[in-house]
Amino acid sequence: MKIVDESESCEMNPIVSYDRKGSVKVNIQPCQQQARTLTHLPKRPPVDIVFEDLYYSVSEGRKKKTKTILKCVSGRLYSGELTAIMGPSGAGKSTLLNILTGYRTSGMKGSIKINGEERNLSQFAKLSAYIMQDNQLHGNLYVEEAMHVAANLKLGNEHSKEEKMDVIQEILETLGLQEHRRTLTCNLSGGQKKRLSIALELVNNPPIMFFDEPTSGLDSSSCFQCVALLKSLATEGRTIICTIHQPSARLFEMFDHLYTLADGQCVYQGSTAQLVPWLKTLNLVCPSYHNPASFVIEVSCGEHGENVKNLVAAINNGKNDIRTGKPFPKVDLKALNNANMEKQSNLSQETDNLLSNGDATSDQPLSEGSNCTNNMLLAYATNDIAKDSQSNSDGKGGVVIPVDFSDNEKSKCDNVSTSLLDTSLPLSQKRYGTSEFNQFWIVLKRTLLFSRRDWTLMYLRLFAHILVGFLIGALYYDIGNDGAKVLSNLGFLFFNMLFLMYTSMTITILSFPLEMPVLIKENFNRWYSLRSYYLAITVSDIPFQAIFCVLYVSIVYYLTSQPQDLSRFGMFLGACLLISFVAQSVGLVVGAAMNVQNGVFLAPVMSVPFLLFSGFFVSFDAIPVYLRWITYLSYIRYGFEGTALATYSFNRTNLKCFQVYCHFKDPNTTLEELDMKTASFELDIIALIVIFFFLRISAYLFLRWKLMSSR
Ligand SMILES: Nc1ncnc2c1ncn2[C@@H]1O[C@H](COP(=O)(O)OP(=O)(O)OP(=O)(O)O)[C@@H](O)[C@H]1O
Numbered sequence: 001m002k003i004v005d006e007s008e009s010c011e012m013n014p015i016v017s018y019d020r021k022g023s024v025k026v027n028i029q030p031c032q033q034q035a036r037t038l039t040h041l042p043k044r045p046p047v048d049i050v051f052e053d054l055y056y057s058v059s060e061g062r063k064k065k066t067k068t069i070l071k072c073v074s075g076r077l078y079s080g081e082l083t084a085i086m087g088p089s090g091a092g093k094s095t096l097l098n099i100l101t102g103y104r105t106s107g108m109k110g111s112i113k114i115n116g117e118e119r120n121l122s123q124f125a126k127l128s129a130y131i132m133q134d135n136q137l138h139g140n141l142y143v144e145e146a147m148h149v150a151a152n153l154k155l156g157n158e159h160s161k162e163e164k165m166d167v168i169q170e171i172l173e174t175l176g177l178q179e180h181r182r183t184l185t186c187n188l189s190g191g192q193k194k195r196l197s198i199a200l201e202l203v204n205n206p207p208i209m210f211f212d213e214p215t216s217g218l219d220s221s222s223c224f225q226c227v228a229l230l231k232s233l234a235t236e237g238r239t240i241i242c243t244i245h246q247p248s249a250r251l252f253e254m255f256d257h258l259y260t261l262a263d264g265q266c267v268y269q270g271s272t273a274q275l276v277p278w279l280k281t282l283n284l285v286c287p288s289y290h291n292p293a294s295f296v297i298e299v300s301c302g303e304h305g306e307n308v309k310n311l312v313a314a315i316n317n318g319k320n321d322i323r324t325g326k327p328f329p330k331v332d333l334k335a336l337n338n339a340n341m342e343k344q345s346n347l348s349q350e351t352d353n354l355l356s357n358g359d360a361t362s363d364q365p366l367s368e369g370s371n372c373t374n375n376m377l378l379a380y381a382t383n384d385i386a387k388d389s390q391s392n393s394d395g396k397g398g399v400v401i402p403v404d405f406s407d408n409e410k411s412k413c414d415n416v417s418t419s420l421l422d423t424s425l426p427l428s429q430k431r432y433g434t435s436e437f438n439q440f441w442i443v444l445k446r447t448l449l450f451s452r453r454d455w456t457l458m459y460l461r462l463f464a465h466i467l468v469g470f471l472i473g474a475l476y477y478d479i480g481n482d483g484a485k486v487l488s489n490l491g492f493l494f495f496n497m498l499f500l501m502y503t504s505m506t507i508t509i510l511s512f513p514l515e516m517p518v519l520i521k522e523n524f525n526r527w528y529s530l531r532s533y534y535l536a537i538t539v540s541d542i543p544f545q546a547i548f549c550v551l552y553v554s555i556v557y558y559l560t561s562q563p564q565d566l567s568r569f570g571m572f573l574g575a576c577l578l579i580s581f582v583a584q585s586v587g588l589v590v591g592a593a594m595n596v597q598n599g600v601f602l603a604p605v606m607s608v609p610f611l612l613f614s615g616f617f618v619s620f621d622a623i624p625v626y627l628r629w630i631t632y633l634s635y636i637r638y639g640f641e642g643t644a645l646a647t648y649s650f651n652r653t654n655l656k657c658f659q660v661y662c663h664f665k666d667p668n669t670t671l672e673e674l675d676m677k678t679a680s681f682e683l684d685i686i687a688l689i690v691i692f693f694f695l696r697i698s699a700y701l702f703l704r705w706k707l708m709s710s711r
Contacts, residue, residue, distance in 0.1 A: 046079035046237045047114055047127055047207045049100065052319075054110035056095055069095045071264040072110070074318035077241055079207065082227075082234040082254065084272070085243045086293065087261035088301045093243040094212055096261065100241065101130040101210045103524060103711055122431070128208040129201035129525050133216060135193040136521040139186030140453040141446070143177055143196055144168070146185055147203070152442050153527045154204040156434035171199045175229060191222030198229065201525060204433060209233060211242035220248065227251050252293040259318070262300035267311035270322025278322045282307070282314055432526055439532035447540040458544065461503065465552040468499060473559025480561035480647070483655035483662030486670050492560055493643045494616040497636050500552070500576055501583040501607065504545055508587030509603050511537060512703060513596045520710055530707060534700050538588060542581065549573075549580045568646050571681060575642030578688040582635045585695035592702035610634040615641060619675040635691050641676055642684040649681065 056070040069092045077083050077100075085093045098104040100112065102121045112119040114127075138146065151164040159167075172178045175195045180188060188196060194214060201209065214230065215223040227247070231254050234240040247255075258275060260268040268275060275296060276286045284307060286295040299307050314320070320329045432439060451458060476492040479485040512519075515537070523530055553576050557569060590603040613623065614636040623631065631637050648667035657665045664670045671677045 045115075045127070045207055047239050048079055048116075049077040049208070049239060049241075050113045050116075051075055051100065052111045052113075054096070054099060054108065054112070056092075056099055056104070056108045058107055069264050070099070072317055073261070073264070073266045074316075075259050075266060075269050076321055077239055077257070077259075079239045080234060080237050081239065081256040082231050083239075083241045083257040083259060084247065084252075084255040085241065085259045085261065086246070086297065087267075088297055089245075091261040091300065092264045093261055097210055097212055097241070097243050098711075101128060101524075103130060105711075124208075125524075125526055126431070127206055128210065129206040130210045130521070131194075131197050131201055131212070131214065132521055133212040134517065135197045136517045137185045137193060137196060137200075138446070138450065138518060139184065140450045141185050142182055143172070143185060143188070144181040145449070146196065146200060147172065147181075149442060149446050150200040150203045150527070152434065153439060154433040156432075156438065167203060171202050175199045175202075176225075189222075190217050191219075191225060194218065194222075194226055195229065198233075202233075207237070208239040209241070211240070213244065214242050215244060215247070215251070223247075223251060227254050231255075246291075246297055247293050249291040249293065252291065258296075260296055260300060262308045262311070265308070265312045266315055266318030267300050267308060268296060268322070269315055269318050269320065271324040273324050274322045274328075278328060281328060282310055432529060436529055436532045439528035440536050443528060443533050443536035444540055447536055451540070451544070457507075461507070461544070461548055462551075464503060465548040466555065469552045469555030470559070472496075472499075472556045476556075476560045478559075478561045480563070481656050483657040483665035484659045486655070486662075486664035489560070489647070490616065490644070490670070490674070492556070493647065494614070494640055496553075496556065496576060496643065497579055497614065497639045498611065500549060500580045500639075501636065502604070503548070504580040504583035505587040505590075505603055505607070507545075508541065508584045509591045509599045510596065511541075511588060512591040512706075513599065516706070516710070520707065523707065524711075530704055531700075534703060538585075538696060538699070541584065545580050545584060546577060549577050552576075562647055563652060568650070571646035572643050574685065575639050575646060575688070578642075578685065578692065579635065579639035582639075582688055582692050582695065585692055585699060586635075588699035589695050589702060592699045592706060607636075610636045613637060614639075615674060615676070619673070621675050635688060638684040638687045638691075641674075641679050642681055642688070644671070644674060644676055645679060645681045645684070649676070649679075 052074045053072045054070050054074070055068070055072050057066045057068045059065070060067045073096065085096060087093050095104070099108050102119075102124055105121070114120075114124060141149070147168045148164070151159075151168055155164055155167070169178075172181055175198065177192065177195055177199060180192060183192075185193070185196065198209075198211075209230075211230065214226050218226060230240050230242060234256065244251075252272060255272045258268060258270065258272045259266065268278065270278065272292075276292050279286060279296070279299065284295075284299055284304060286292050298304060299311070302308065314329070315322070316329075322328060434442075472492065472495065476488060479489050479492070482489075519530075519533060522528065523533065550573065553573050557572060562568070562572065586607070587603060590599040590606075593599075594602060609630055610633070612618070613627070613631045613634045615631065620628070620631060648670050652667040654665050655662070655667065664673070668677070671679075
């Protein structure tokens, strides 16, 4: 008999035995899943993280009141261990994770050490990967393609194609994604997406991996698979840190190390196995059959009384570490409670005094140069117990809590295999896995692949340009050489600008807002530089827009009987193409600077003044002097002027006249009427090119700013 539990891919081995009476007993024992190791991955060093007195605050509200989120927490996260950061909602788990990853840096004080050295953010970024909560994947890629993109970007040209294939193959097999390699990412289940997110980051074997709520949205079986995967990554010598809400007892047991936060302070740090015994020493008895993870959250929420202060003090706000095989720090509970009560009453008075002065709040920031110990006074004034533990630890407050923070000895899991890892931290690693040109090329190919996959939009654009082209051609049919229909022809020229402007602009407004979450993740995890990404994205749509524009212009130019002269057609087309590209750039700027709602509203509205001052509605002379500067900014004006000059300037012969009198028979009359007699086509083109580059650079700067401000 063989029972296969597919959900966990683990065979169950039945052991059949017979008792004395001859009846059959079947014991089903779950087999140990064969731990697969990733052998093809590049070797990386094991990394331990120690953080001390981490303080983080944000400004809030109109009065810019400071809100303290992390209150001088300390902790240690070791390689080879799977660490869970737990705590009630709003305790500061994600904030701590964001700070440890280096994703958040402003407003933070304290020290973070990597293998005993102060963290160098740039160096650290090369060693770590941050897998965010929402998987942030490109839905239009097959699993295999997504892996190839990651491998090409992260492993660069130093590894051959075969080596990359081996790495991809091995990771996909290890993570159980091999059979889904030809599945589109958008069709993967939640658990598979999570595994793919991990697989993508595993390509360059980061020794530290951070996960924000890796089990959120997964069923219990997928949760188990996910945590089992994290555990196996840790067992291979990596430092795996994840935030998790409230794991089941089964999941909880799989973690090696637990770091629990409550209201921005550490209430427990140590082995998961030691949690219950440790809490017991503080008179917090976890009932039998009660999930220890739930119990510690309940305690942190205050459901079992006011224990948070005691816990923070006992664990010295993360400076103590409760480790299996090590004696507990000594805690004099009675003295601790007395000290708390005494200080509570003293502090209500202190708090009142401080608050009545009007400038001290619980969320007071640390002043420059001050340290956490100084700040404790303020924290203290608002019932923060952290200082108590510090003063107590030196034996003056009646509570004896040995601080073993300087103790670098640690008990690693016995089953950790660090054979895959080099032990030295590489000092001169490149910032990215491959050159910026390669990054540009890979991202460009990926973007073109998206366009190929999502042909609906391309067909729509093609259809719109051809349909509108024929519609305009029919409406203004054969008017281009008719002296009596010059005003209508000018209307046609203006409509061209309008149509090309809107079709180009609306497409690009959404480019960045839709890509932003993936961009944030990939850029933060050092897949590529923003410059390479930006160039690839902005270049990728230019050929399509050019083709659509050429098609549209050819149709309308021919049907409306504009001058049948190749050079005039070239000039006309040139001005139209530039208008398209400039309008694309406007869309990119708006998309980079604003969110979707504001952008979609503002981009067309912002274009209205440029349309008004294009020279079609009011000639330059008729515009009030103080408003004339707007015409210089109006790219529509340059486009309109360019097409008008291509049509009527350059010594065009008189138009045909089928009526008694045609006022605009002479093209010069039209140019005089438009105030374009002295206008220069070359200047119009130069102005459009300058505006194009100005907008493209602005879009890049806005995007960079948005990327920074999102962190
Ligand atoms: N930029 C910010 N401005 C104001 N408050 C913030 C900001 N970022 C975080 N906070 C506050 O800090 C506290 C901790 O937030 P954080 O997201 O770290 O909590 P969490 O423990 O991860 O919660 P959850 O489990 O619900 O995700 C919350 O009260 C949150 O409102």
